[in-house]
Amino acid sequence: MLGLLHSVEIAVGATCLGLLIGTGGAYGKLYGGPVVRDLLAAYTTIVRAVPELVLILLLYYAGTDLINQALTAMGYQRVDISGLAAGIFVLGFVQGAYSTEVIRGAILAIPQGQIEAARAYGMSPGLLLRRITLPAMLPFAIPGLANLWLIATKDTALLAVVGFYELALATRQAAGVTKAYFTFFFAAGVLYLLLSLFSNFLIGRVEAWSRRGMPSLKEAR
Amino acid sequence: MANEATIINAVARTSLWLQPHRIVLILIALGLVLSAVFFMRWDWLPQYYEMGLIGIWRSLWILAVTCILGFLFAVPLGLAQATGSFWFAAPAKAFCTVIRGTPLLIQLWLLYYGLGSLFPQNPWVRESWVWPYLRQAWPYGVLALTLSFAGYEGEVMRGAFAGVPKGQLEAARAFGMSRWKAFRRIWLPQAIYRALPTLTGETVLQLKSTPLVATISVIDIFAVSSKVRQDTYLTYEPLLLLALIYMTITGILVFAFSRIEARIPNKIG
Numbered sequence: 027m028l029g030l031l032h033s034v035e036i037a038v039g040a041t042c043l044g045l046l047i048g049t050g051g052a053y054g055k056l057y058g059g060p061v062v063r064d065l066l067a068a069y070t071t072i073v074r075a076v077p078e079l080v081l082i083l084l085l086y087y088a089g090t091d092l093i094n095q096a097l098t099a100m101g102y103q104r105v106d107i108s109g110l111a112a113g114i115f116v117l118g119f120v121q122g123a124y125s126t127e128v129i130r131g132a133i134l135a136i137p138q139g140q141i142e143a144a145r146a147y148g149m150s151p152g153l154l155l156r157r158i159t160l161p162a163m164l165p166f167a168i169p170g171l172a173n174l175w176l177i178a179t180k181d182t183a184l185l186a187v188v189g190f191y192e193l194a195l196a197t198r199q200a201a202g203v204t205k206a207y208f209t210f211f212f213a214a215g216v217l218y219l220l221l222s223l224f225s226n227f228l229i230g231r232v233e234a235w236s237r238r239g240m241p242s243l244k245e246a247r
Numbered sequence: 248m249a250n251e252a253t254i255i256n257a258v259a260r261t262s263l264w265l266q267p268h269r270i271v272l273i274l275i276a277l278g279l280v281l282s283a284v285f286f287m288r289w290d291w292l293p294q295y296y297e298m299g300l301i302g303i304w305r306s307l308w309i310l311a312v313t314c315i316l317g318f319l320f321a322v323p324l325g326l327a328q329a330t331g332s333f334w335f336a337a338p339a340k341a342f343c344t345v346i347r348g349t350p351l352l353i354q355l356w357l358l359y360y361g362l363g364s365l366f367p368q369n370p371w372v373r374e375s376w377v378w379p380y381l382r383q384a385w386p387y388g389v390l391a392l393t394l395s396f397a398g399y400e401g402e403v404m405r406g407a408f409a410g411v412p413k414g415q416l417e418a419a420r421a422f423g424m425s426r427w428k429a430f431r432r433i434w435l436p437q438a439i440y441r442a443l444p445t446l447t448g449e450t451v452l453q454l455k456s457t458p459l460v461a462t463i464s465v466i467d468i469f470a471v472s473s474k475v476r477q478d479t480y481l482t483y484e485p486l487l488l489l490a491l492i493y494m495t496i497t498g499i500l501v502f503a504f505s506r507i508e509a510r511i512p513n514k515i516g
Contacts, residue, residue: 064269075451077458080490088483197356211353211356211357219344
């Protein structure tokens with residue numbers, strides 16, 4: 027059960043970090059200068075082309091190592107980075123690449139006139155983002171982001187490979203101790219499935235909320 | 248004349264693509280790569296070269312087998328969900344939901360450790376002809392990856408089958424085609440055309456889930472790189488090379504699929 031809690035914590039943290047990176051990345055890709063655009067294109071392409079498992083290993087070891095080296099170089103003591111923080115950072119970095127693409131697509135789907143109108147009203151870029159772009163893109167982004175959230179919950183299982191204690195690893199240990207492999211992995215599968223189904227339900231509610239005032243999909247067709 | 252125009256066009260396109268900042272970025276990237284080549288340790292490469300090739304071959308083989316088998320499973324799954332009666336559609340839908348709702352790692356471990364620990368308890372399994380296969384790890388890996396691909400792809404095929412206009416099928420029936428012939432000549436090809444872009448993405452995703460079989464002791468390219476890391480105590484070099492290999496395979500896959508997509512007449516539906 028502690029494992030499940032850890033899994034959910036990491037998934038939530040990673041999705042939040044991914045959303046932040048994604049919003050920034052999408053803005054950079056749409057409005058940034060040529061250098062920023064190319065760098066972001068390289069980031070999303072590379073992250074999406076390399077298996078998550080490899081990325082997790084690379085970032086998990088390289089990330090903690092780099093931070094420690096930087097700290098020692100600056101004369102601080104080495105810190106022990108908690109698995110939770112590292113896991114959130116790594117998965118967030120991966121999620122960021124995917125959500126950049128989703129959010130970029132969603133921002134492009136907003137009728138251009140809305141953004142132009144907001145600019146014409148003299149809104150500052152921050153206000154424009156908060157009041158117009160984010161709310162208006164939400165209905166377009168929710169299905170893609172929901173997929174990402176489900177992927178994030180399932181990717182947390184991969185952290186078991188680097189030895190972080192979450193649901194998959196907890197199950198494996200419990201199964202190894204009791205020798206009842208089938209029962210425990212089955213139970214873990216059911217837990218993940220329940221998590222997915224529950225979040226599907228919540229996402230349905232959120233989507234309905236974000237689409238309020240818009241014609242329903244069936245009518246639009 | 249036309250030849251000259253195309254050349255000028257191509258030159259214009261490359262000069263548009265090669266803007267000054269791009270050249271600087273490419274130079275920086277080249278510098279990073281070169282410094283990685285010269286300042287990191289690569290002396291282990293010759294020793295593990297052969298093993299790596301076998302690993303790559305095995306990864307590709309697993310990818311191909313699971314994609315083809317999974318797709319064969321996915322077609323009836325999609326068909327059952329798109330048109331079948333409740334008794335066909337409900338199990339297919341349940342299967343897709345379960346597969347898509349649980350992590351592949353758990354499915355893999357459930358099959359390998361779970362089922363794998365149940366089999367030896369039954370004497371008749373030990374005596375049957377499948378036992379030599381069941382003792383190895385790869386059948387479990389292939390089975391898990393196939394099921395997962397079928398689960399995801401079944402959902403895609405459902406949409407693709409449902410998306411083929413009804414008139415086409417009615418026309419085929421009106422021509423006197425049998426149900427099977429109409430399915431084979433009209434319905435399936437059009438559904439595959441529709442699903443092809445998604446199929447590309449799914450295949451790349453499948454490639455990215457093949458390293459998971461390394462956790463159940465199948466020696467694919469990922470397992471080879473782990474072995475190099477354990478033997479030489481190097482952290483980054485094998486992983487970086489591994490990332491490069493996967494990126495290359497992804498690139499080739501995407502390129503191949505885009506060539507196939509380009510062959511399809513694009514005025515459909």
